[in-house]
Amino acid sequence: MAALLRPLITICGTTGVGKSKLAVELALALAQKFESGTSRHGYRGARIINADAMQVYAGMDVITNKISVEEMRGVEHLLMSFKRPGEQYIITEWVKDAIHAIDETYRMGQVPIVVGGTSYWIQHLLFPNRLVSLESSSAYKALQGAPPTSGSLTQSLASLPPELLDLFHTLPTEPPPAADQPELASAMHQLLSALDPPIGQRLHWRDTRKTLRQLNIIKESGRLSSEILAEQSLATLRPRYRTLLFWLYARPDILKPRLDLRVDQMVEKGLLDEIRILRAQTSADTGSVPSNEGESGKEHVNNDYTLGIYQSIGYKEFHDYLSAPAHNDAVFQEATQSMKTATRRYTNRQNMWIRNKLLPAARAANAASRSEDGCDIVPTYVLDASELGSSWDTNVRDMAQDITDAFLNVVELPNPLFLSSTARDLLVDEPKNTIPPRKLICEICTHDDERPVMIDEGAHWKAHIRTRHHRKRVVKLQVQRLKDPHARESTVKNERSDTLEDSFYEISTLYS
Numbered sequence: 001m002a003a004l005l006r007p008l009i010t011i012c013g014t015t016g017v018g019k020s021k022l023a024v025e026l027a028l029a030l031a032q033k034f035e036s037g038t039s040r041h042g043y044r045g046a047r048i049i050n051a052d053a054m055q056v057y058a059g060m061d062v063i064t065n066k067i068s069v070e071e072m073r074g075v076e077h078l079l080m081s082f083k084r085p086g087e088q089y090i091i092t093e094w095v096k097d098a099i100h101a102i103d104e105t106y107r108m109g110q111v112p113i114v115v116g117g118t119s120y121w122i123q124h125l126l127f128p129n130r131l132v133s134l135e136s137s138s139a140y141k142a143l144q145g146a147p148p149t150s151g152s153l154t155q156s157l158a159s160l161p162p163e164l165l166d167l168f169h170t171l172p173t174e175p176p177p178a179a180d181q182p183e184l185a186s187a188m189h190q191l192l193s194a195l196d197p198p199i200g201q202r203l204h205w206r207d208t209r210k211t212l213r214q215l216n217i218i219k220e221s222g223r224l225s226s227e228i229l230a231e232q233s234l235a236t237l238r239p240r241y242r243t244l245l246f247w248l249y250a251r252p253d254i255l256k257p258r259l260d261l262r263v264d265q266m267v268e269k270g271l272l273d274e275i276r277i278l279r280a281q282t283s284a285d286t287g288s289v290p291s292n293e294g295e296s297g298k299e300h301v302n303n304d305y306t307l308g309i310y311q312s313i314g315y316k317e318f319h320d321y322l323s324a325p326a327h328n329d330a331v332f333q334e335a336t337q338s339m340k341t342a343t344r345r346y347t348n349r350q351n352m353w354i355r356n357k358l359l360p361a362a363r364a365a366n367a368a369s370r371s372e373d374g375c376d377i378v379p380t381y382v383l384d385a386s387e388l389g390s391s392w393d394t395n396v397r398d399m400a401q402d403i404t405d406a407f408l409n410v411v412e413l414p415n416p417l418f419l420s421s422t423a424r425d426l427l428v429d430e431p432k433n434t435i436p437p438r439k440l441i442c443e444i445c446t447h448d449d450e451r452p453v454m455i456d457e458g459a460h461w462k463a464h465i466r467t468r469h470h471r472k473r474v475v476k477l478q479v480q481r482l483k484d485p486h487a488r489e490s491t492v493k494n495e496r497s498d499t500l501e502d503s504f505y506e507i508s509t510l511y512s
């Protein structure tokens with residue numbers, strides 16, 4: 001599978017960490033190697049494809065943090081589409097344009113390098129079909145009460161006992177407390193287990209909140225969560241390209257002063273002039289009176305900060321300052337400060353996305369490709385950009401170049417965890433959305449079928465069968481069975497002999 005896909009390099013990371021700088025360095029090194037005849041893979045160089053939602057606005061170079069011509073050092077940097085201030089580059093459109101630009105790059109004998117802080121875009125470029133499921137779930141909402149019912153759900157509904165079918169149509173609006181209404185809680189769990197067994201197995205009957213939520217998902221979407229999850233994980237497993245993913249990372253304490261300084265520099269470079277132009281354009285577009293700082297009176301600019309370039313950090317923050325009749329230093333300082341805070345919050349969100357969404361998807365894709373042909377299809381590296389200067393050259397530039405060469409030559413890659421302690425910390429971290437373990441019913445401890453004793457499989461189960469309570473029950477049942485071979489049928493229902501035998505085995509090994 002991996003060998004059939006074309007190679008793509010992506011650089012993600014927060015604002016202000018040096019993604020474009022690294023992309024330019026990689027592109028120049030590739031071109032240099034080709035010219036000197038030392039590249040084995042034969043790529044002539046690289047083109048950089050923008051994956052930053054803000055950089056697509058024409059002009060506005062300061063507020064959108066566009067890379068300057070000098071910084072590009074002759075490397076082609078594709079922004080693809082240019083948008084007007086209030087327009088959005090919607091994700092499906094961007095993915096389509098990016099695929100087109102990538103194809104064109106291959107035709108030119110070059111390597112595409114996708115670079116940007118909008119990891120959401122990168123994720124949907126790398127992992128197709130995820131978007132389809134997103135779109136269809138919103139399509140369900142649009143259908144309003146007429147969800148397409150999946151075949152397996154229709155079947156399960158048809159074979160439900162009447163009381164459970166009744167319950168399906170009359171679900172409580174609030175999750176009932178299991179302690180007060182064990183019958184209802186247990187019936188809801190039985191209903192879910194009948195409709196969607198893989199999900200039912202992973203929820204405890206006492207967890208009425210999650211059980212009810214799952215039942216409502218089934219009712220509203222007409223589909224089973226297990227089906228949706230299976231589809232999504234299949235979609236995740238197949239990336240569009242063989243992708244080398246670099247996460248350029250700087251420690252927050254080190255990045256903070258750098259980002260603060262950058263805000264000050266943006267102001268020096270003419271940020272406020274750009275915002276003034278934007279405000280004037282908007283007034284002209286909406287037909288309202290252009291605001292004039294010299295005049296007093298009501299502010300007529302009424303912009304939607306959630307759309308287009310108006311979302312960019314700085315626009316909203318300087319609104320009050322620019323709306324004031326005259327320069328006010330206190331208001332100016334306050335605006336600068338809130339722009340710094342907003343930038344920092346934004347970088348936190350960027351890192352969260354990479355950590356909680358992009359990396360788990362890459363991990364899932366790698367797990368699948370490893371089982372197929374033994375290698376990662378989305379090798380992922382954290383590069384520590386905390387230190388600048390000569391440290392950048394060794395920790396970032398040279399490392400990235402060596403890994404890129406190995407990746408393009410399809411030779412063995414270094415272990416991502418051995419690159420740095422930062423890499424270990426960020427890559428080893430437990431993924432947040434792990435699937436809960438299956439719940440096993442302990443037939444021995446269950447007195448009442450309506451309230452089964454459920455324990456997580458694995459370590460919890462092993463601990464449970466060693467508990468005094470469980471062992472006592474086993475002995476009690478054993479004695480009962482000796483006294484009267486038919487007694488256990490009346491005391492323990494649905495008893496699985498393997499469970500009992502396992503427990504005896506566990507006890508005998510404990511005492512031996």
Ligand SMILES: [Zn+2]
Pocket residue numbers: 442443444445446453464465470
């Ligand atoms: Zn037990």
